[in-house]
Amino acid sequence: MSSAASAVVGMIGGGQLSRMTHQAAIALGIDLHVLADDPEAPAAAAGATPHLGGHEDLDAVLAFARQCDVVTLDHELTPAPILRALVDQGHVVRPHPDAARFAQDKGVARVAFAEAGLPVPAFILVDRGQTAEVTEFAAEHGWPVVLKAPTGGYDGRGVEVIDDAAALERSELAANSGRWLVEAAVPIEIELAVLVARRPSGETRLYPVVETVQTDGICTELITPARIPADVADQAASLARRIAEMTGATGILAVEMFLTHDGELIVNEIATRPHNSGHITIESAATSQFENHLRAVLDWPLGSTESIAPASATVNVLGPLGSVDLAETVPRALEVEDAHLHLYRKVSRPGRKIGHVTARAPTIEDARAAAHECVERLVGR
Amino acid sequence: MSSAASAVVGMIGGGQLSRMTHQAAIALGIDLHVLADDPEAPAAAAGATPHLGGHEDLDAVLAFARQCDVVTLDHELTPAPILRALVDQGHVVRPHPDAARFAQDKGVARVAFAEAGLPVPAFILVDRGQTAEVTEFAAEHGWPVVLKAPTGGYDGRGVEVIDDAAALERSELAANSGRWLVEAAVPIEIELAVLVARRPSGETRLYPVVETVQTDGICTELITPARIPADVADQAASLARRIAEMTGATGILAVEMFLTHDGELIVNEIATRPHNSGHITIESAATSQFENHLRAVLDWPLGSTESIAPASATVNVLGPLGSVDLAETVPRALEVEDAHLHLYRKVSRPGRKIGHVTARAPTIEDARAAAHECVERLVGR
Numbered sequence: 054m055s056s057a058a059s060a061v062v063g064m065i066g067g068g069q070l071s072r073m074t075h076q077a078a079i080a081l082g083i084d085l086h087v088l089a090d091d092p093e094a095p096a097a098a099a100g101a102t103p104h105l106g107g108h109e110d111l112d113a114v115l116a117f118a119r120q121c122d123v124v125t126l127d128h129e130l131t132p133a134p135i136l137r138a139l140v141d142q143g144h145v146v147r148p149h150p151d152a153a154r155f156a157q158d159k160g161v162a163r164v165a166f167a168e169a170g171l172p173v174p175a176f177i178l179v180d181r182g183q184t185a186e187v188t189e190f191a192a193e194h195g196w197p198v199v200l201k202a203p204t205g206g207y208d209g210r211g212v213e214v215i216d217d218a219a220a221l222e223r224s225e226l227a228a229n230s231g232r233w234l235v236e237a238a239v240p241i242e243i244e245l246a247v248l249v250a251r252r253p254s255g256e257t258r259l260y261p262v263v264e265t266v267q268t269d270g271i272c273t274e275l276i277t278p279a280r281i282p283a284d285v286a287d288q289a290a291s292l293a294r295r296i297a298e299m300t301g302a303t304g305i306l307a308v309e310m311f312l313t314h315d316g317e318l319i320v321n322e323i324a325t326r327p328h329n330s331g332h333i334t335i336e337s338a339a340t341s342q343f344e345n346h347l348r349a350v351l352d353w354p355l356g357s358t359e360s361i362a363p364a365s366a367t368v369n370v371l372g373p374l375g376s377v378d379l380a381e382t383v384p385r386a387l388e389v390e391d392a393h394l395h396l397y398r399k400v401s402r403p404g405r406k407i408g409h410v411t412a413r414a415p416t417i418e419d420a421r422a423a424a425h426e427c428v429e430r431l432v433g434r
Numbered sequence: 435m436s437s438a439a440s441a442v443v444g445m446i447g448g449g450q451l452s453r454m455t456h457q458a459a460i461a462l463g464i465d466l467h468v469l470a471d472d473p474e475a476p477a478a479a480a481g482a483t484p485h486l487g488g489h490e491d492l493d494a495v496l497a498f499a500r501q502c503d504v505v506t507l508d509h510e511l512t513p514a515p516i517l518r519a520l521v522d523q524g525h526v527v528r529p530h531p532d533a534a535r536f537a538q539d540k541g542v543a544r545v546a547f548a549e550a551g552l553p554v555p556a557f558i559l560v561d562r563g564q565t566a567e568v569t570e571f572a573a574e575h576g577w578p579v580v581l582k583a584p585t586g587g588y589d590g591r592g593v594e595v596i597d598d599a600a601a602l603e604r605s606e607l608a609a610n611s612g613r614w615l616v617e618a619a620v621p622i623e624i625e626l627a628v629l630v631a632r633r634p635s636g637e638t639r640l641y642p643v644v645e646t647v648q649t650d651g652i653c654t655e656l657i658t659p660a661r662i663p664a665d666v667a668d669q670a671a672s673l674a675r676r677i678a679e680m681t682g683a684t685g686i687l688a689v690e691m692f693l694t695h696d697g698e699l700i701v702n703e704i705a706t707r708p709h710n711s712g713h714i715t716i717e718s719a720a721t722s723q724f725e726n727h728l729r730a731v732l733d734w735p736l737g738s739t740e741s742i743a744p745a746s747a748t749v750n751v752l753g754p755l756g757s758v759d760l761a762e763t764v765p766r767a768l769e770v771e772d773a774h775l776h777l778y779r780k781v782s783r784p785g786r787k788i789g790h791v792t793a794r795a796p797t798i799e800d801a802r803a804a805a806h807e808c809v810e811r812l813v814g815r
């Protein structure tokens with residue numbers, strides 16, 4: 054017979070974030086329960102305790118919460134009223150809905166960050182169809198502009214570069230989004246992410262800045278330490294810390310930033326959950342983002358976020374895999390020394406992240422080369 | 435829907451070794467199935483796919499094997515005829531029963547290692563009741579002698595120090611063991627273990643030598659690198675490599691050794707599975723023993739066994755915990771910086787390993803201090 058769990062954590066959503074959180078939960082003696090529509094969701098396939106149900110189904114979410122010491126999130130899609138209902142009924146929800154809304158609605162975040170004096174792109178937030186406002190904005194800031202759906206987007210979906218007024222008229226995104234977040238295009242030199250672990254008590258720890266490489270709006274590669282001057286890294290950390298305090302986020306908070314050609318840091322968006330940019334921490338850091346997310350939402354002491362290698366790089370594995378048979382390619386991929394494979398057990402589709410590979414090495418170039426080589430072998434190229 | 439597993443590995447036994455193997459299996463996209471009597475066995479509690487059945491039940495083991503690409507072991511207790519039946523029916527069993535028998539029967543190992551000229555303690559292997567032979571052996575090698583049951587022992591059970599002939603008459607172990615393995619007492623300076631990962635193809639990788647600390651026959655602490663001269667470490671590695679070749683073990687092989695007061699290495703016993711002395715590798719090495727066990731039994735390329743920290747120490751958590759409530763003590767234990775907690779979800783009993791803590795540090799003393807401090811907080815001292 055097994056002994057009692059040290060705690061029961063419920064995660065709404067059963068994707069790869071829950072899957073990797075479950076791996077961390079095993080070591081800590083925590084039972085991870087996941088609420089997911091699909092009994093074969095990645096986290097359930099790894100052995101997290103599945104509860105069948107949708108995140109938009111209040112009764113399902115409430116029934117789920119009753120089994121858990123604390124409820125946390127693997128995505129931004131749970132409607133805010135449902136999160137608030139959990140809190141109203143006395144359940145512990147971390148992040149609190151007041152913090153989660155900054156990640157659920159990019160408009161809310163943009164306005165709040167701008168009002169707090171944080172560096173954000175020039176933007177307007179207007180109702181659908183306010184083409185005149187957009188044209189006026191572009192007259193001041195120049196075309197193209199970046200159109201974002203304030204809610205529901207991820208992996209490049211919900212973001213479109215708009216070249217002119219005619220393109221706005223033709224845009225499917227514009228037609229489908231109730232509100233438009235329109236931003237000036239930022240001359241991006243490099244994209245960065247800062248991961249913060251924060252407890253309800255306020256204890257906060259930051260991971261070293263991660264450089265993120267985006268391809269077609271999808272994060273394809275991570276590098277730590279980021280190749281930026283120390284003072285820029287300090288500024289990035291300071292911005293992330295301010296956002297953690299301002300939002301009151303608990304658990305992992307990811308702050309995505311742009312470094313412009315002029316060396317200026319601009320806050321892009323945030324996530325209030327374990328984040329793709331933190332996958333690298335499984336190997337690069339003393340404590341992974343997944344373990345620190347669990348510790349943080351349970352208000353347990355946080356683990357060290359320090360790097361344990363001079364350089365680490367992560368390369369995402371994107372679908373489609375076509376006719377690739379992983380049973381054949383995994384052994385070939387594992388020939389690459391010091392490359393650490395993570396497969397999510399997701400059916401591959403174009404642009405879908407189905408795994409990642411992290412390599413630690415003495416130099417960034419060595420780490421990148423190993424991670425790329427491993428992924429190329431895995432996908433049969 | 436989840437994608438197909440990269441492989442299905444079946445492990446006979448559902449204890450903490452299977453539990454930690456499951457954590458490694460998740461990353462590699464492997465489905466780990468476990469055969470266990472208890473639906474709440476530690477590995478099942480972590481989400482490995484449980485099959486209810488006993489390791490002494492031929493039909494249950496055969497039905498289990500049919501679901502798996504390869505069958506491997508979390509303990510030595512599966513009867514050799516059952517392992518041979520699996521092989522006879524075309525199942526892939528790693529380690530092969532010819533290798534597993536060296537771990538299942540200490541008498542077999544002692545005789546074979548002695549015949550191969552490996553350094554072993556002076557010993558005799560006799561049937562129960564051959565007291566005269568034992569007395570004669572003691573006359574040559576001196577009292578006390580060490581009495582071992584050749585099969586079935588672990589964690590100090592099955593081993594007894596016998597002071598004289600009268601003590602042998604009184605010994606419960608002697609009365610219950612069909613054969614007696616009687617050894618000269620070795621003047622132990624330090625105990626060591628060398629972990630080997632070996633593929634069917636013969637590819638072999640050794641982990642750096644681990645120093646093991648035993649208390650009342652139970653391993654209570656691990657240290658790596660072992661505090662021994664480099665030439666002794668080389669000899670230990672060389673002995674382990676010879677035993678790996680000689681036994682043909684596949685998967686993880688653990689070779690336990692004594693270093694005597696005279697600086698001589700003596701081979702004690704072996705295990706042909708992930709081993710308690712390898713738990714330290716989860717944090718200390720580039721690839722854990724659990725991941726390398728999976729890779730090896732699947733005949734996949736092995737991962738680097740190099741240390742990633744200057745020093746690491748593991749302290750086992752032994753029962754009983756009495757009235758200790760882990761939900762209270764875990765957060766206190768996690769205050770210890772850089773201590774990595776592993777709980778097995780086992781009901782605590784006196785002398786039973788219910789978890790372990792590993793710390794990495796610049797020095798062995800720092801690592802030991804952190805691991806001990808964390809365990810003391812955990813068990814409420």
